[in-house]
Amino acid sequence: MSKLRVAVLGARGRIGSEAVKAVEGAGDLELVAALGRGDKLETLVDAGAQVVVELTTPASVMGNLDFCVRHGIHAVVGTTGWSDDRLAQLGTSLDASPGTGVLIAPNFSIGAVLTMKFAQAAARWFESAEVVELHHPNKADAPSGTATRTAQLIAAARAEAGLGAQPDATVTALDGARGADVDGVPVHAVRLRGLLAHQEVLLGSEGETLTIRHDSLHHSSFMPGILLGVRRIGSVPGLTMGLEHFLDLDRPASH
Numbered sequence: 001m002s003k004l005r006v007a008v009l010g011a012r013g014r015i016g017s018e019a020v021k022a023v024e025g026a027g028d029l030e031l032v033a034a035l036g037r038g039d040k041l042e043t044l045v046d047a048g049a050q051v052v053v054e055l056t057t058p059a060s061v062m063g064n065l066d067f068c069v070r071h072g073i074h075a076v077v078g079t080t081g082w083s084d085d086r087l088a089q090l091g092t093s094l095d096a097s098p099g100t101g102v103l104i105a106p107n108f109s110i111g112a113v114l115t116m117k118f119a120q121a122a123a124r125w126f127e128s129a130e131v132v133e134l135h136h137p138n139k140a141d142a143p144s145g146t147a148t149r150t151a152q153l154i155a156a157a158r159a160e161a162g163l164g165a166q167p168d169a170t171v172t173a174l175d176g177a178r179g180a181d182v183d184g185v186p187v188h189a190v191r192l193r194g195l196l197a198h199q200e201v202l203l204g205s206e207g208e209t210l211t212i213r214h215d216s217l218h219h220s221s222f223m224p225g226i227l228l229g230v231r232r233i234g235s236v237p238g239l240t241m242g243l244e245h246f247l248d249l250d251r252p253a254s255h
């Protein structure tokens with residue numbers, strides 16, 4: 001069987017360089033291009049790339065995806081910075097290229113995907129919910145894409161359960177002291193040398209708290225998710241938001 005032809009954008013970056021190695025190490029995949037800033041996107045077409053792994057920056061991702069979708073190249077995207085406007089713009093490009101698939105994964109690690117799922121399930125049972133994300137100090141964006149998505153899922157679950165605003169008697173505060181407000185859920189961002197990517201979801205009600213914590217200790221934690229996305233996205237046209245859609249998480253464990 002012929003190998004799937006894969007390219008990496010952002011190939012010299014922290015996660016992109018690991019993705020290059022992961023694709024090279026997969027027997028069913030062939031790395032046909034590894035591009036960095038300034039390299040020509042036409043190379044993707046010349047190399048016959050079928051799937052692109054997009055790991056660049058919020059400033060670059062839209063242009064890169066526009067090119068890929070127009071050329072019918074599927075994309076697996078880890079880059080952050082997604083707003084409703086950007087998603088709508090991508091949706092319009094995909095409408096014009098109906099066979100093309102794009103996966104946007106706020107986080108490729110299984111533990112982070114489960115953290116989001118557990119937080120979403122728990123949210124309706126607690127009066128209070130806050131998210132704390134902790135990352136390496138070279139990270140350009142805050143809060144993280146994962147924390148933003150987690151807060152959005154918590155907020156949607158609270159709204160569906162009819163929960164109102166969270167209890168908070170704060171009257172005076174220094175700027176930023178209560179974090180960023182994501183749909184009514186406070187999100188706090190820590191940047192600390194020595195860390196990679198970590199998140200805590202804090203939930204509380206009268207007399208009890210629940211903390212869900214996840215730690216990515218190495219970029220290798222993201223690689224199985226990237227490879228899964230690469231193998232699956234060609235058969236899922238349109239926009240898929242979140243790796244959970246490829247993970248079959250609701251299937252009961254076999255005994």
Ligand SMILES: NC(=O)C1=CN([C@@H]2O[C@H](COP(=O)(O)OP(=O)(O)OC[C@H]3O[C@@H](n4cnc5c(N)ncnc54)[C@H](OP(=O)(O)O)[C@@H]3O)[C@@H](O)[C@H]2O)C=CC1
Pocket residue numbers: 009010011012013014015016035036037038039055056057058060064077078079080081105106107108109145222
């Ligand atoms: N979803 C997930 O699981 C994960 C997502 N991420 C996200 O991935 C993104 C990259 O993170 P990270 O690797 O740490 O960042 P880095 O800054 O280390 O890497 C980004 C790379 O992209 C390059 N780049 C910028 N613009 C372009 C372009 N137009 N075409 C090709 N390459 C380009 C940069 O080049 P230059 O240095 O010259 O600017 C740099 O080498 C971030 O948004 C991060 O949040 C990270 C880890 C996991």
Ligand SMILES: O=C(O)C1=N[C@H](C(=O)O)C[C@H](O)C1
Pocket residue numbers: 080106107108135139140143144145146147196197198
């Ligand atoms: O920049 C990073 O490092 C990471 N970015 C993603 C995010 O913003 O959620 C995923 C993970 O947290 C690592």
